[in-house]
Amino acid sequence: MSWNKIIECVPNFSEGRDLEKIDQIVAPFRGKVGVKLLDYSNDEDHNRLVVTLVGEPEALCEAVVEAVGVAVRLIDLNQHTGQHPRMGAVDVIPFIPIKNTSMEEAIELSKKVAAKVAELFNLPVFLYEKSATAPHRENLASVRKGEFEGMAEKIKLPEWQPDFGPAERHPTAGTVAIGARMPLVAYNVNLSTDNLEIATKIAKNVRHINGGLRYVKAMGVELKERNITQVSINMTDYTRTALYRAFELVRIEARRYGVTIVGSEIIGLVPMEALIDTASYYLGLENFSMQQVLEARIME
Amino acid sequence: MSWNKIIECVPNFSEGRDLEKIDQIVAPFRGKVGVKLLDYSNDEDHNRLVVTLVGEPEALCEAVVEAVGVAVRLIDLNQHTGQHPRMGAVDVIPFIPIKNTSMEEAIELSKKVAAKVAELFNLPVFLYEKSATAPHRENLASVRKGEFEGMAEKIKLPEWQPDFGPAERHPTAGTVAIGARMPLVAYNVNLSTDNLEIATKIAKNVRHINGGLRYVKAMGVELKERNITQVSINMTDYTRTALYRAFELVRIEARRYGVTIVGSEIIGLVPMEALIDTASYYLGLENFSMQQVLEARIME
The missing domain is CATH 3.30.70.670 (Formiminotransferase, C-terminal subdomain)
Structure with a gap:
């Protein structure tokens, strides 16, 4: 293994049915130096895509930001139905330290990705789990409560100001939770x-x-x-x-x-x-x- | 990991005291694409060097052959004393299938290395363990019995003809056993x-x-x-x-x-x-x- 540090990332996208869109979302994870796509599976009932990848922090950051861009472009939450709760085109992006990396480095990476997607795509980001900036934001379910629909109002509450990006739900892509956690x-x-x-x-x-x-x-x-x-x-x-x-x-x-x-x-x-x-x-x-x-x- | 197939190799060299020579023997395993030196340790009492490396079959073959050349050049068994039994400058070279490789591939690799070192260095080679060409040659201790000193005569016996190289002990480097085995x-x-x-x-x-x-x-x-x-x-x-x-x-x-x-x-x-x-x-x-x-x- 020529990689020194390895971090795992398991981004969840709100598209589990359109295989062509799924292909486009996953594309940024293929054939990249420093990134390895381990698995992805879409669930039609959940209308959700779960991707598992590992990589070096730098390369992983770039690939994930690129995929978020694709998802923001392709997915409209106003048209989205599915059994799984969701608040955004990219619902959640956890980073997990695997090899030669500390939790601190995973947190740092999560914040870097958060800042970039907020800036590039005008996406409000909540930092969650180990990256959370307050105890009430640690739990993903609490952050996501109200889902895409409820987020229009929730994000205006003082206690639910996003950590990055505008304090306004993205009209089609909603909001995203990004953070570091231990492997489950x-x-x-x-x-x-x-x-x-x-x-x-x-x-x-x-x-x-x-x-x-x-x-x-x-x-x-x-x-x-x-x-x-x-x-x-x-x-x-x-x-x-x-x-x-x-x-x-x-x-x-x-x-x-x-x-x-x-x-x-x-x-x-x-x-x-x-x-x-x-x-x-x-x-x-x-x-x-x-x-x-x-x-x-x-x-x- | 960019390597597809991984084979482990644990060559044993008959030099455990002269650190400069040890450095030269190990050098071919450093900084090579497709080869990774995991460990090497020399024992002064045994007067022996055990190297552990992994690599792709092709790259491993080249590096091992190169190191055998260095050892044949530097080590004179006529001057060698130590507690561990030995029959050559390179005493034994086991190949162990680790990932995406079968025992058959490890056997094939052992025979390729055997043919090369016999040809390049005029070294008699006994195939042992899974590569052995007869049951009485499977066990390393049986092959090595008599050691460097006894091999001068032993190698002339019909049942101890080498599998590769001349039916004559190398004057300074003796003989070597090469073969494939399971991990111990x-x-x-x-x-x-x-x-x-x-x-x-x-x-x-x-x-x-x-x-x-x-x-x-x-x-x-x-x-x-x-x-x-x-x-x-x-x-x-x-x-x-x-x-x-x-x-x-x-x-x-x-x-x-x-x-x-x-x-x-x-x-x-x-x-x-x-x-x-x-x-x-x-x-x-x-x-x-x-x-x-x-x-x-x-x-x-």
């Missing part, structure tokens, strides 16, 4: 019971909001076709709340209902460190360093 | 007992030669400063005999002596897949693919 790991633990009530109770006991683990969001879910239930987990910082800890705590909580774990699953991408740390726990590895992982060395 | 993982499991006899019994029960796991070599070792013992393991193919399986089998065998595992350790480099597979086992991951590992995708 979507992790589900499957239970031996078909009783959703039990799965929900276990989910509550392991999640942060109800007294569980600090970086765990969880809910009970039915898997009807398999006649089981699952604790569906979002690990919001696997470097602090380890994957194995959530897994073992689900096991411990399940015991009280005579329920066992039948398996677990990772949805989407996961940084290797999350799983290597888990292996390290179960093997009781002494003095282990990520520098011993061949691929980490190759990527250095 | 050096993995030690520490026991709660200071009784070496127990560690040795456990090692015997888990290793292949005595009826244990197919790709495990093991021996009992004393860790005197910690007052414990360890089962020191060489995992010769972690893709077939998984790390967790060796660990759990040591635990099971230890139970008969009332001994527990106090920890384990990985020595040197380990491919991420070995640990990710271990995490996958303990978490009971369903439908997991290495394609979900972010770093695997980045390196694609």
Whole structure:
């Protein structure tokens, strides 16, 4: 790997149906030095496009700004319907530090991109998550509440002034949230019971909001076709709340209902460190360093 | 990663003392497109230099051949003493498939390098391990038996004709073994007992030669400063005999002596897949693919 620093970016665009437009939005991520398009998937019901890319900060910044320009030009939120909440042509752009980068650098990059898209496209930007300029702006759902339609008025409120760009909703492209965050790991633990009530109770006991683990969001879910239930987990910082800890705590909580774990699953991408740390726990590895992982060395 | 195929190479040179010569031998691995020097370490007692590098097959071939030329020029085995057995200025060159490469490709590369060094430097080459042309040549220790000194006569025996180069020991550089093999993982499991006899019994029960796991070599070792013992393991193919399986089998065998595992350790480099597979086992991951590992995708 010739890249020194790697940051991941997962921009969400409000176009999940028109394949020609999707192609144009994704085009700036192709064939660029210092940028690698890992994945993109559009959902017709959500009418939304989620792109996953990695790159060097500088190159990533340029490519993302270019794609935002394309989306602002192609997408009119006044014509947009879909199941997923959205407030802009580009709804949200998270930056995630992956290699040789600190959260501070990801925050810096998010602000740089924010300043550029505000200037170039007259787009109001809310900084969110780790980049947020006030606690009430950290949570994306809070920022987005009211969506495109409600944003016309909301953005005029003193507490919802944008961090960059005009204090006025873009007529067609709305507003965008840009920020830095830790990698999310979507992790589900499957239970031996078909009783959703039990799965929900276990989910509550392991999640942060109800007294569980600090970086765990969880809910009970039915898997009807398999006649089981699952604790569906979002690990919001696997470097602090380890994957194995959530897994073992689900096991411990399940015991009280005579329920066992039948398996677990990772949805989407996961940084290797999350799983290597888990292996390290179960093997009781002494003095282990990520520098011993061949691929980490190759990527250095 | 701009490289498509990655092969690892761990050449062993018979020079562990003269730092200037070591620098010259390692030089061909520096600053080359398609080759990355990961590590090199020299041992004065062994009088040996072990280099770890990765690269694309073509670039790796050229760099290794160049380094062999330097070693043949600088090292005279007639003057060489050291604790480690050796039969040549370059003692052994293993090639290990890492990414997007099959064992067949690694074997092919080993034969290409073998043909070149035989032709360019008049060096007799034995193909070993997966590249071996007969079963009695697979094991490096068997090939090397007699070392540089004994090779003068051994190489004239019909069953020890070299695969490439003259059937005569090189006057100063001896002979070299070149071949393809799986990655080795050096993995030690520490026991709660200071009784070496127990560690040795456990090692015997888990290793292949005595009826244990197919790709495990093991021996009992004393860790005197910690007052414990360890089962020191060489995992010769972690893709077939998984790390967790060796660990759990040591635990099971230890139970008969009332001994527990106090920890384990990985020595040197380990491919991420070995640990990710271990995490996958303990978490009971369903439908997991290495394609979900972010770093695997980045390196694609």
